[in-house]
Amino acid sequence: MLKNLKRTHDLFGDSYNGENIVGRRLKITAKILDEYKDLGVLPEQVEKKFKKQVSSALVVKEKEETKEPLFSNSQQLIKIKESRKMPKPDWHPPWKLMRVISGHTGWVRCIDIDPSNEWFATGASDRMIKIWDMASGTLKLSLTGHISTVRGVAISDRHPYLFSCGEDKQIKCWDLEYNKVIRHYHGHLSGIYSLALHPTLDVLVTGGRDSTARVWDMRTKNQIFALTGHINTVNAIQTNGVDPQIITASADSTIKLWDLSTGKAMTTLTHHKKGVRSLAMHPNAFSFTSGSTDNIKQWQLPNGNFIQNFEGHHSIINTMSCNQDGVLFSGGDNGSMYFWDWKTGYNFQTNQAIAQPGSLENEAGIFASTFDKSGSRLLTCEADKTIKVWKEDENATMETHPIFDFSKHKKELPSDWGYNAKLDRYGKFKDDIVFACRPDRTILFVANVDYIQEIIENKNVFVKPVYLYNIIDIYGKNVVTTEGQEWKRHRKISAPNFGEKNNIKVHSETVYVVESLIKLWEKEGMDSVNTTKVMFNIALHVFSGAALGVQLTWNDEGQVPKGHRYTFKQSLKNMLNNLYKYIAIPKFMYYLPIKRIQNVKFAIDEFSSYMKELLEDAKKRPGDGNLLNALAQSVETDEGTEKGFTEQEIFGNLFIFLFAG
Numbered sequence: 006m007l008k009n010l011k012r013t014h015d016l017f018g019d020s021y022n023g024e025n026i027v028g029r030r031l032k033i034t035a036k037i038l039d040e041y042k043d044l045g046v047l048p049e050q051v052e053k054k055f056k057k058q059v060s061s062a063l064v065v066k067e068k069e070e071t072k073e074p075l076f077s078n079s080q081q082l083i084k085i086k087e088s089r090k091m092p093k094p095d096w097h098p099p100w101k102l103m104r105v106i107s108g109h110t111g112w113v114r115c116i117d118i119d120p121s122n123e124w125f126a127t128g129a130s131d132r133m134i135k136i137w138d139m140a141s142g143t144l145k146l147s148l149t150g151h152i153s154t155v156r157g158v159a160i161s162d163r164h165p166y167l168f169s170c171g172e173d174k175q176i177k178c179w180d181l182e183y184n185k186v187i188r189h190y191h192g193h194l195s196g197i198y199s200l201a202l203h204p205t206l207d208v209l210v211t212g213g214r215d216s217t218a219r220v221w222d223m224r225t226k227n228q229i230f231a232l233t234g235h236i237n238t239v240n241a242i243q244t245n246g247v248d249p250q251i252i253t254a255s256a257d258s259t260i261k262l263w264d265l266s267t268g269k270a271m272t273t274l275t276h277h278k279k280g281v282r283s284l285a286m287h288p289n290a291f292s293f294t295s296g297s298t299d300n301i302k303q304w305q306l307p308n309g310n311f312i313q314n315f316e317g318h319h320s321i322i323n324t325m326s327c328n329q330d331g332v333l334f335s336g337g338d339n340g341s342m343y344f345w346d347w348k349t350g351y352n353f354q355t356n357q358a359i360a361q362p363g364s365l366e367n368e369a370g371i372f373a374s375t376f377d378k379s380g381s382r383l384l385t386c387e388a389d390k391t392i393k394v395w396k397e398d399e400n401a402t403m404e405t406h407p408i409f410d411f412s413k414h415k416k417e418l419p420s421d422w423g424y425n426a427k428l429d430r431y432g433k434f435k436d437d438i439v440f441a442c443r444p445d446r447t448i449l450f451v452a453n454v455d456y457i458q459e460i461i462e463n464k465n466v467f468v469k470p471v472y473l474y475n476i477i478d479i480y481g482k483n484v485v486t487t488e489g490q491e492w493k494r495h496r497k498i499s500a501p502n503f504g505e506k507n508n509i510k511v512h513s514e515t516v517y518v519v520e521s522l523i524k525l526w527e528k529e530g531m532d533s534v535n536t537t538k539v540m541f542n543i544a545l546h547v548f549s550g551a552a553l554g555v556q557l558t559w560n561d562e563g564q565v566p567k568g569h570r571y572t573f574k575q576s577l578k579n580m581l582n583n584l585y586k587y588i589a590i591p592k593f594m595y596y597l598p599i600k601r602i603q604n605v606k607f608a609i610d611e612f613s614s615y616m617k618e619l620l621e622d623a624k625k626r627p628g629d630g631n632l633l634n635a636l637a638q639s640v641e642t643d644e645g646t647e648k649g650f651t652e653q654e655i656f657g658n659l660f661i662f663l664f665a666g
Contacts, residue, residue, distance in 0.1 A: 094351035096408055097332050098401040100344060100383060104394040105361060106142045108135055113386035114154060115373045120162035122378040127392055128155025134169055134179075139377065142394065150177060150186055157200030157211070166223075170211050172196035176221070190221045192228050201242040203250065208265075210251055212239025218253045220265070230268035234261055241284040243293060248307055252293060256280035260295055262309050272309045276302055285325035285333060287347060288380075296322030296335055303350065315350040318343045324373050328380030336385060340369030353408065364389040464488075476588050477664070480613060481657030498650055499658055502635045507551070510631065514550040518543055525559045545577055548663055553619055554631040570607070573615050580612035584664075616656050633659065 111130030118125045124145060128134050134155055136146040153173035160167050167179040174196060178188035195214035202209055207223040218232040218239050237257035244251055249262035249271050260274040260281060279298040286293045291306045294315070301315035301322065320337030327333045331347035340358035345351065360369045370388035377384070383395040398406075437452040451457055460467045474486040484495040522543070526534070550556045557574050565572050571579060583605045595606045623637040636655045650658070 092349050094346040094349040094353065094408055095331060096403050097330065097344070097346060097353055098397040098399075099354045099406055100356070100395045101398050102393060103382070103396040104142050106137060106392040106394065107361065107390060108137075108144050109133065109390045109392075111154070111390060112370075112372060112388050113390060113392055115157045116375050116384055116386050116392070117158045117160045118375055118377050118384075119160055120378070125375075125377075125384065126158045126160060126167060127386060128158045128169060128171070129386075129390070130154045132171075134158060134167075137392070139382075146184060148179060148184065151175060153196070156196070156198050159200050159202045159209075161202055162204075163207075164223075168200060168202065168209060170197035170200045170213075172198075174213075176200070176209070176211055178223070188226050190226055190228075192219055192221075192231075193217075198238060198240055199242045201244045201251075203244045203265075204246045206265075208244075210242050210244060212242050212253055214238045216255070216257075218242060218251065218263075220251070220268070230265075232261075232263055232268060232270070234270050234273070235259065237280065240280070240282045243284045243286050245286075245306070249309075252284060254281035254284050254295055256282075258297065260284075260304075260309070262307075271307075274304065274309050274311075276311060282321065282323055283325045283335075285327045287327050287331070288329050290347070294325055294327070294333060296325045298322070301325070301333075301335060301345075303347075313350050315345050315352070317352050323371060324385075326374045326376050326383065328376040328383075330380055332376075332380075334374055334376075334383055336371030336374050338370045340371060340387070342371065342385075351408070358385070358387055358393070360387075360389040361391050464492075477661070478657065479584075479587065479609065480616070480660045481651075481653030481655075483654065483657035483661040485661050486657070495650075495654070495658065499636070502632050507632070511547060511551045514547050514556075515543075517556075518546040518550070522559055545574075545581075549573075549577065550631075552632040552659065552662060553616075554623065554633055555619065569611065569614065571611060576608070576611045576615055579608035581663075583608040613656065616659065617652075620652060620655060632662070 109127065109129040109131055111132075113127050113129045115128040116125060119139075122139060124136055124139055126134055126136050128151075132149070132151045132153060132155065134148040134151075135144060136148070137143065138145055148167075148169075151169065151171045151173055152175075153171050155169055155171045157170040158167065159169075165181045167181055168176065169179065170176045174193050176190035176193070176197060177186045178190070179185065180187045190209070190211070193211065193213050193215055197211050197213035199212045200209070201211075208229070209221040209223050210218055211221070212218040216233070216235045216237055216239065218235075219228055220230040220232065221227070222229055232251065232253065235253065235255040235257055237255050239253050239255050241254040242251065248264060250265040251263040252260065253263065254260050258275070258277045258280055260277070261270045262272040262274075263269070264271050274295075277295065277297045277299060281295050281297045283296040284293060285296075292304060292312065293306065294301055294303045296318075298319075298321050301318060303312040303315065304310065305312050315333070315335075318335050318337060318341065320339050320341050322335050323338055324336045325333060327347060333345040333347050335343045335345070336358075337343075340360075342356040342358060343352055344354040344356075346353060358369045358371055360366065368388040368390075371385050372388065373386040375384055376382065381397060385393045385395065387393060438456065439450040441448040441450065451460065469488045469492075471486060471488050477483075478486050482491070482495075484492065484499055487495055522539075546557045546559075555573060569576070586605045587609050590602060590605065594602055619633060620637055623631075623634045626634065633655075636650055636658070
């Protein structure tokens with residue numbers, strides 16, 4: 006039948022001038038169905054375009070649209086999405102210390118705020134729970150009953166109860182109307198480190214060293230569940246009104262999300278590499294963070310999907326807290342304080358807790374923290390037995406404390422990228438000049454020969470960063486570590502000594518050194534030598550003779566002069582061999598009674614002693630023609646002026662000439 010219809014159309018189609026609108030619609034519909042049937046539903050823009058095309062009019066004049074065309078240069082059905090842009094961090098004012106509260110006689114380990122925001126409670130290693138007035142910071146009440154460190158306190162927002170737990174394996178319920186214990190909860194086999202109340206149910210959750218989190222009925226004191234699965238101490242607990250209603254963090258480096266109705270784990274998060282000590286929930290967003298020594302991680306609930314890392318707080322993170330404005334605080338075991346933007350993970354402030362007078366220097370750790378109900382005050386519990394209250398700086402503005410986001414520069418321009426990547430990295434920027442802008446300075450990277458020549462010649466505009474060369478100011482200022490007028494003075498005094506006369510001296514000394522070395526080899530019958538070691542020794546001999554006026558021998562170390570431990574030759578070698586160690590080791594370590602470090606310092610000091618003796622000797626023997634002698638004469642006549650060096654500057658320049666050689 007279809008074949009007959011097609012034949013009839015071929016025979017009589019040309020004589021029919023009209024357009025069969027219904028047939029055209031059916032044809033288009035069939036084509037679309039055949040081509041797009043696998044998609045199920047057409048994209049919205051395609052559907053709109055199709056509706057315009059099947060208008061009942063013979064000629065349809067489309068209206069001009071300002072929207073982008075459906076297909077710009079290609080016939081793609083799916084438009085490729087633009088790359089996801091990193092969100093910009095919100096501006097937060099910096100935090101500053103407002104008040105220091107003291108009263109405990111041991112480390113303050115836990116804290117919680119009253120729902121009315123009028124008072125707060127703390128527990129400490131002195132086995133006491135103290136109630137403090139929020140406004141004035143004065144002590145209102147002390148509760149005794151625990152026989153070991155109090156590790157957790159929680160104030161109920163639906164009952165006049167305060168709950169506490171400690172390393173004595175006790176969980177107590179305090180009636181705040183009578184200030185006495187009315188219930189005990191027994192079941193933990195070891196010290197209890199964490200405690201949390203359910204926001205809507207009369208349920209209490211505790212965790213401790215027995216690797217379990219236990220759920221208690223607040224009224225009957227019965228244990229509802231023992232949440233097992235962790236293999237190490239349960240350090241932190243958070244609760245929710247919806248699933249997962251319980252979140253636990255453990256020293257086994259895992260985090261578990263629990264279903265309270267069944268008492269079983271819904272999800273186990275294993276991203277951390279170190280033990281997790283702290284958890285923090287956002288008051289409004291359905292997400293939380295976990296803190297470990299490796300980094301801080303942010304998770305999305307209810308499934309525990311990983312969001313991002315908060316990188317930079319390299320410490321044992323004991324506590325974290327978050328307020329309604331999206332400010333996340335993390336406190337470390339070494340007293341380090343980091344403030345983060347919750348949305349982006351941007352660290353907008355760092356601080357360091359200072360131990361109160363009379364405390365040890367290492368008693369600066371932060372054990373617990375919380376924001377008050379308004380989110381405008383931060384309270385930290387510290388190892389110096391104090392509670393510190395922090396507030397936002399009311400005088401700070403976006404102009405005085407701007408947001409700096411260097412995430413792009415950190416990825417594109419690591420500190421040593423110019424040396425390691427060389428010319429390849431410039432190709433990524435499609436330019437041979439790159440600026441790296443930092444808060445303290447702007448760095449210019451150049452890979453263009455003409456521009457480099459201009460920079461080198463124009464010293465008044467492109468000033469050398471002298472601070473980078475301070476590490477080689479070992480014996481004194483020199484022509485390398487100075488700039489401006491000071492550099493001109495050093496160059497003016499030292500440059501005349503590097504003329505033809507000096508070249509003749511170096512050449513004759515080199516001939517003498519090499520000939521004496523060859524004679525030694527012929528005498529000893531040497532077949533092969535270490536080229537690197539030989540060239541190093543030749544350079545030492547030539548410098549010693551041409552610059553210092555001391556001719557060294559190959560086969561005789563000589564006698565050790567009085568007042569020295571090594572000969573001059575040995576001292577010169579020791580100084581060069583220990584030079585990099587001396588630069589790398591922090592200066593305060595030279596006061597430590599460590600033999601290896603003391604030997605490094607002695608090698609530098611021994612050579613300095615020899616240079617002082619050589620300088621005094623050169624002053625008495627003018628006209629020897631070596632570099633030290635020429636510089637010594639300027640000390641005698643014009644010390645410290647435009648024409649002469651000081652003794653320290655002579656030593657500094659001699660060292661640089663030796664180092665360069």
